Amino acid sequence: xxxxxxxxxxxxxxxxxxxxxxxxxxxxxxxxxxxxxxxxxxxxxxxxxxxxxxxxxxxxxxxxxxxxxxxxxxxxxxxxxxxxxxxxxxxxxxxxxxxxxxxxxxxxxxxxxxxxxxxxxxxxxxxxxxxxxxxxxxxxxxxxxxxxxxxxxxxxxxxxxxxxxxxxxxxxxxxxxxxxxxxxxxxxxxxxxxxxxxxxxxxxxxxxxxxxxxxxxxxxxxxxxxxxxxxxxxxxxxxxxxxxxxxxxxxxxxxxxxx
Amino acid sequence: xxxxxxxxxxxxxxxxxxxxxxxxxxxxxxxxxxxxxxxxxxxxxxxxxxxxxxxxxxxxxxxxxxxxxxxxxxxxxxxxxxxxxxxxxxxxxxxxxxxxxxxxxxxxxxxxxxxxxxxxxxxxxxxxxxxxxxxxxxxxxxxxxxxxxxxxxxxxxxxxxxxxxxxxxxxxxxxxxxxxxxxxxxxxxxxxxxxxxxxxxxxxxxxxxxxxxxxxxxxxxxxxxxxxxxxxxxxxxxxxxxxxxxxxxxxxxxxxxxxxxxxxxxxxxxxxxxxxxxxxxxxxxxxxxxxxxxxxxxxxxxxxxxxxxxxxxxxxxxxxxxxxxxxxxxxxxxxxxxxxxxxxxxxxxxxxxxxxxxxxxxxxxxxxxxxxxxxxxxxxxxxxxxxxxxxxxxxxxxxxxxxxxxxxxxxxxxxxxx
Numbered sequence: 001x002x003x004x005x006x007x008x009x010x011x012x013x014x015x016x017x018x019x020x021x022x023x024x025x026x027x028x029x030x031x032x033x034x035x036x037x038x039x040x041x042x043x044x045x046x047x048x049x050x051x052x053x054x055x056x057x058x059x060x061x062x063x064x065x066x067x068x069x070x071x072x073x074x075x076x077x078x079x080x081x082x083x084x085x086x087x088x089x090x091x092x093x094x095x096x097x098x099x100x101x102x103x104x105x106x107x108x109x110x111x112x113x114x115x116x117x118x119x120x121x122x123x124x125x126x127x128x129x130x131x132x133x134x135x136x137x138x139x140x141x142x143x144x145x146x147x148x149x150x151x152x153x154x155x156x157x158x159x160x161x162x163x164x165x166x167x168x169x170x171x172x173x174x175x176x177x178x179x180x181x182x183x184x185x186x187x188x189x190x191x192x193x194x195x196x197x198x199x200x201x202x203x204x205x206x207x208x209x210x211x212x213x214x215x216x217x218x219x220x221x222x223x224x225x226x227x228x229x230x231x232x233x234x235x236x237x238x239x240x241x242x243x244x245x246x247x248x249x250x251x252x253x254x255x256x257x258x259x
Numbered sequence: 260x261x262x263x264x265x266x267x268x269x270x271x272x273x274x275x276x277x278x279x280x281x282x283x284x285x286x287x288x289x290x291x292x293x294x295x296x297x298x299x300x301x302x303x304x305x306x307x308x309x310x311x312x313x314x315x316x317x318x319x320x321x322x323x324x325x326x327x328x329x330x331x332x333x334x335x336x337x338x339x340x341x342x343x344x345x346x347x348x349x350x351x352x353x354x355x356x357x358x359x360x361x362x363x364x365x366x367x368x369x370x371x372x373x374x375x376x377x378x379x380x381x382x383x384x385x386x387x388x389x390x391x392x393x394x395x396x397x398x399x400x401x402x403x404x405x406x407x408x409x410x411x412x413x414x415x416x417x418x419x420x421x422x423x424x425x426x427x428x429x430x431x432x433x434x435x436x437x438x439x440x441x442x443x444x445x446x447x448x449x450x451x452x453x454x455x456x457x458x459x460x461x462x463x464x465x466x467x468x469x470x471x472x473x474x475x476x477x478x479x480x481x482x483x484x485x486x487x488x489x490x491x492x493x494x495x496x497x498x499x500x501x502x503x504x505x506x507x508x509x510x511x512x513x514x515x516x517x518x519x520x521x522x523x524x525x526x527x528x529x530x531x532x533x534x535x536x537x538x539x540x541x542x543x544x545x546x547x548x549x550x551x552x553x554x555x556x557x558x559x560x561x562x563x564x565x566x567x568x569x570x571x572x573x574x575x576x577x578x579x580x581x582x583x584x585x586x587x588x589x590x591x592x593x594x595x596x597x598x599x600x601x602x603x604x605x606x607x608x609x610x611x612x613x614x615x616x617x618x619x620x621x622x623x624x625x626x627x628x629x630x631x632x633x634x635x636x637x638x639x640x641x642x643x644x645x646x647x648x649x650x651x652x653x654x655x656x657x658x659x660x661x662x663x664x665x666x667x668x669x670x671x672x673x674x675x676x677x
Contacts, residue, residue: 072403075401138405142405143483147561151557176403177320177622178403180320180619181390181615181619183431187557197549217628221402222622224398226400226401230402231400
């Protein structure tokens with residue numbers, strides 16, 4: 001009896017200890033990221049998978065990624081430092097050298113989710129990406145679009161992207177503490193989470209990630225600075241996090257369990 | 260002093276008029292059953308004060324203190340408490356006025372109260388305008404060029420200000436007072452109907468709620484969208500509060516006392532707590548059945564989701580059961596600050612909104628560390644308490660020096676609860 005209890009205790013402890021150990025194994029293979037980019041692993045965890053990305057990489061086909069976003073996907077006058085460009089660089093570093101990675105960006109500034117979604121069919125015909133990262137919600141929140149309509153537009157948009165044969169990642173709003181008293185963000189975050197779950201699509205929680213950085217003092221997002229440095233650093237970290245997110249969700253990492 | 264103070268404040272002030280007013284009112288209240296007189300319902304003040312503090316904390320950026328607010332432990336939050344208690348006290352005070360002085364006088368009094376709330380709202384809007392104009396002129400971080408689009412309305416102040424006066428343009432955090440204005444505007448009708456048949460009134464309110472959900476009715480807002488708190492749905496809580504005040508609570512006491520109600524409430528609260536937990540501990544979310552999630556989400560605040568309403572009912576049922584009216588703790592000095600704030604809810608509510616604005620400002624301009632954050636939250640609560648105390652003190656002094664002949668009902672308006 002005693003032995004049984006002891007055994008189950010050991011198993012239990014083993015069970016708890018296992019996930020961090022796996023994360024440690026992965027660490028040496030990853031190129032060093034700036035300390036400011038550090039994130040707790042749960043912010044990059046997702047249960048949804050990117051099957052098409054996984055297939056393309058395994059088959060050695062080029063990885064074509066399309067980022068559809070509004071103005072917060074770019075930094076004015078510093079395109080190369082924005083997160084899509086950074087993600088492309090990091091993906092190239094982390095994936096096998098033979099793998100061709102190409103990221104293109106489609107900026108739809110001042111368009112709501114509904115307005116953006118109407119362009120998807122044509123866009124997909126033109127670009128034929130393996131993976132679409134759809135960053136949205138900000139314009140809808142600013143214009144206080146009815147959250148139900150927003151959810152409907154998201155559903156349609158995601159369906160259109162999936163029907164065109166691409167994997168999809170949804171990316172939510174930026175954490176913007178200065179405008180917190182002016183823009184009501186929670187309904188849009190909630191609806192994006194719901195739609196991501198309904199369609200089994202990974203959600204890149206940009207809001208929670210940026211808030212984590214601000215709360216931990218890694219970045220001061222209250223800063224009124226007019227220079228582009230802060231924006232560049234934040235986008236660099238976002239690009240790194242996003243690249244890691246894609247690799248994990250497609251189970252391409254070196255330490256991923258085979259299943 | 261409020262009528263509630265006058266009538267039931269004898270335990271605090273020990274005045275002789277309070278007792279005589281209590282007698283005369285008792286004689287005059289046969290049509291609607293009003294709560295027992297002679298004992299102040301301190302629980303209402305306590306929980307309204309608590310709601311005011313929680314609303315203040317919820318309006319600040321998230322911090323350690325945010326974890327003490329009830330929205331992290333279930334579906335409903337401080338807004339439900341606030342609206343329910345407001346309905347309760349408003350019906351209590353103006354219902355009495357309607358019985359004593361007739362429908363016209365009571366309506367006039369309610370309208371005067373509505374005007375006070377409206378002025379308070381416009382005052383807060385002015386402060387908001389000042390804040391947003393400041394941010395617009397001093398903040399140009401390239402990371403947030405998109406979010407700064409919210410300032411576009413400053414380009415058309417003529418339209419924006421008129422829309423704000425019409426209650427159609429409401430910045431974030433300024434949604435509760437317009438809701439309250441609309442609910443108070445409907446109060447004469449609600450009371451008039453309650454005087455006739457309370458249960459039918461409550462039934463009509465449920466019907467309106469159902470129709471709102473079925474046909475997706477809403478109040479439109481400027482520049483687009485809708486009211487963040489739909490009055491057509493939230494009226495249910497307000498009317499339910501009024502119904503409880505006018506005798507419903509007493510008639511429900513047997514249901515409330517039954518152990519079945521208690522266990523159902525406990526089970527529901529535990530389930531809601533578990534669901535909320537999955538939002539914060541994503542590791543738990545795979546234990547949630549997908550079907551349940553699809554049925555349940557999103558839990559709508561705008562239209563007062565049924566899950567939120569029932570969560571509030573469960574909380575209220577347990578509170579009434581485990582916190583009796585004569586609980587000695589209600590007189591303890593530790594709960595005095597909360598009760599004081601609850602007794603001057605309109606003033607303290609507005610102050611809370613203002614302090615939340617000011618808190619955001621300090622966090623942005625001075626420093627954003629957790630210590631500063633805690634300091635702001637605590638000093639905000641202390642200021643709310645201090646101001647509530649000053650208002651109480653002033654009213655006490657003014658009542659003493661003012662005409663003693665002025666009846667309790669004469670100053671009833673302040674008890675409507677803001």
